[in-house]
Amino acid sequence: MNPLDPTRPDPAGGPVWGWQPGFAALGPAFFTALQPTPVPAPYWVAVSQDAANTLALPPDWLQSDEALQALSGNQLLPGSQPMATVYSGHQFGVWAGQLGDGRAILLGETFGNTEIQLKGAGRTPYSRGGDGRAVLRSSIREFLCSEAMHALGIPTTRALAVTGSPLAVQRETRETAAVVTRLAPSFIRFGHFEHFAARDMQPELRALTDYVIDRYYPACRKAANPAAALLQAVSERTAELLALWQSVGFCHGVMNTDNMSILGLTIDYGPFQFLDTFDPGHICNHSDVQGRYAFNRQPQVAYWNLFCLAQALMPLIETEEPAVAALSTYKAVFAQAFLTRMRAKLGLAQAQDDVQRSDSDGTLIEQLLALLAANRVDYTVFWLRLTEAVESGDFTPVRDLFLDREGWDGWLVGYSARLVQSDGASAAALMRRTNPRFVLRNHLGELAIRAASEGDFSVLHQLQQVLQRPYDTHPEHAQWSGFAPEWASSIAISCSS
Numbered sequence: 001m002n003p004l005d006p007t008r009p010d011p012a013g014g015p016v017w018g019w020q021p022g023f024a025a026l027g028p029a030f031f032t033a034l035q036p037t038p039v040p041a042p043y044w045v046a047v048s049q050d051a052a053n054t055l056a057l058p059p060d061w062l063q064s065d066e067a068l069q070a071l072s073g074n075q076l077l078p079g080s081q082p083m084a085t086v087y088s089g090h091q092f093g094v095w096a097g098q099l100g101d102g103r104a105i106l107l108g109e110t111f112g113n114t115e116i117q118l119k120g121a122g123r124t125p126y127s128r129g130g131d132g133r134a135v136l137r138s139s140i141r142e143f144l145c146s147e148a149m150h151a152l153g154i155p156t157t158r159a160l161a162v163t164g165s166p167l168a169v170q171r172e173t174r175e176t177a178a179v180v181t182r183l184a185p186s187f188i189r190f191g192h193f194e195h196f197a198a199r200d201m202q203p204e205l206r207a208l209t210d211y212v213i214d215r216y217y218p219a220c221r222k223a224a225n226p227a228a229a230l231l232q233a234v235s236e237r238t239a240e241l242l243a244l245w246q247s248v249g250f251c252h253g254v255m256n257t258d259n260m261s262i263l264g265l266t267i268d269y270g271p272f273q274f275l276d277t278f279d280p281g282h283i284c285n286h287s288d289v290q291g292r293y294a295f296n297r298q299p300q301v302a303y304w305n306l307f308c309l310a311q312a313l314m315p316l317i318e319t320e321e322p323a324v325a326a327l328s329t330y331k332a333v334f335a336q337a338f339l340t341r342m343r344a345k346l347g348l349a350q351a352q353d354d355v356q357r358s359d360s361d362g363t364l365i366e367q368l369l370a371l372l373a374a375n376r377v378d379y380t381v382f383w384l385r386l387t388e389a390v391e392s393g394d395f396t397p398v399r400d401l402f403l404d405r406e407g408w409d410g411w412l413v414g415y416s417a418r419l420v421q422s423d424g425a426s427a428a429a430l431m432r433r434t435n436p437r438f439v440l441r442n443h444l445g446e447l448a449i450r451a452a453s454e455g456d457f458s459v460l461h462q463l464q465q466v467l468q469r470p471y472d473t474h475p476e477h478a479q480w481s482g483f484a485p486e487w488a489s490s491i492a493i494s495c496s497s
């Protein structure tokens with residue numbers, strides 16, 4: 001019998017974790033083995049059955065006390081050898097030196113090549129001055145958004161569960177603790193590479209690079225310069241990720257190199273925000289005084305971060321030319337991926353790529369985004385109304401969103417000319433698949449958090465259900481697809497979490 005077979009019955013009836021060596025095989029230079037710190041009186045806040053389905057868990061395990069204790073960090077999963085990993089990074093453009101999992105503890109890698117990590121599970125040698133905890137408020141945001149992003153088709157770490165505890169945690173005010181159980185094929189960040197490069201630890205840098213190539217980018221092994229091929233592959237994935245963020249209106253908020261996944265996943269849901277009105281210069285992080293991570297700067301920042309990764313990989317890439325070539329793919333892939341996504345949002349099946357033409361897709365999209373910005377139009381509502389207009393033929397509700405009616409009418413002429421080249425029904429169907437009705441707007445997260453802090457998790461659970469199917473109608477929650485209320489603009493989200 002295969003000992004790693006997830007269907008193999010456990011004599012005690014519990015899950016068979018089938019831990020694999022994974023990251024731990026890299027050796028002690030890469031992590032510190034340690035246990036999570038228990039919390040008092042843990043309770044369930046939310047679970048994602050959809051995420052659970054990616055693991056071979058027995059159907060009722062997530063309802064068990066064993067699961068509650070394990071996912072709160074109070075009891076070790078059988079066979080797990082937990083650890084905190086070490087990384088470094090650039091924060092807000094400045095070298096920050098050693099960071100590491102200051103409050104995340106990796107339980108190990110299980111079936112399906114999935115790593116399980118507890119965020120907020122206590123202090124580690126990398127906590128610096130921090131308490132190793134995460135508060136309920138930010139854990140709910142991370143849980144909801146991870147699962148929402150997955151449902152939107154955007155690469156991300158997943159969230160299996162959130163558990164809470166009455167343990168007091170001091171932030172601006174006194175809050176309570178929570179633990180998010182995250183899942184990902186790997187939590188390796190650009191910062192892991194920077195760490196060993198900055199310390200000139202070349203054998204470790206090479207071991208890490210080999211591990212990432214062999215596990216996640218095996219095609220790079222065959223390249224003449226595998227490290228350069230890895231840089232190119234990561235650049236491409238990052239470009240695709242950023243194109244998805246920009247097209248859906250997602251602002252990450254803390255794009256430090258230690259928050260950049262080597263797999264091109266969205267990682268670290270801190271002060272993130274989905275745009276309400278389309279404001280290209282929007283800064284979602286209250287602590288980002290300079291606006292380094294403003295919405296429209298994200299693609300450029302990702303490139304800057306890739307440059308840091310390239311510098312870290314230089315001892316392996318060896319000469320400048322392949323590194324420059326690998327990085328240069330970023331801009332082209334981003335531009336193409338963004339155009340493709342925006343074209344789909346517009347319902348256009350045929351490309352018009354000739355940039356010399358005034359009716360090229362690039363021009364059409366650029367002009368539209370300029371109009372949305374100038375008229376401060378709600379980004380998600382715009383795409384929904386446009387979808388409905390393409391279905392019904394009545395563009396009045398879209399026009400009503402613009403103060404500059406002439407500007408809108410002018411754009412619509414060009415768009416209509418492009419639209420007639422497509423079949424109407426398939427254009428609308430394409431738009432339905434690419435324009436979400438529901439995104440986790442700040443005020444929606446806030447509604448769930450306010451109720452949860454009173455012990456009522458029903459809003460959170462309903463929101464989770466809706467965000468799991470963001471393209472569906474959900475008539476009972478129609479108000480969640482509408483404009484943000486007045487009070488939404490007063491929500492201040494900072495790095496405090």
Ligand SMILES: Nc1ncnc2c1ncn2[C@@H]1O[C@H](COP(=O)(O)OP(=O)(O)OP(=O)(O)O)[C@@H](O)[C@H]1O
Nearest residue numbers: 099100101102103104127130131132133267268269
């Ligand atoms: N409350 C805390 N206690 C200990 N360390 C912390 C705490 N908050 C943040 N850190 C550490 O500070 C650094 C930067 O924090 P950042 O907010 O980017 O990450 P994070 O939200 O803790 O986690 P992740 O990136 O894993 O989602 C990381 O090394 C992180 O572990």
Ligand SMILES: [Mg+2]
Nearest residue numbers: 258259267268
């Ligand atoms: Mg982080």
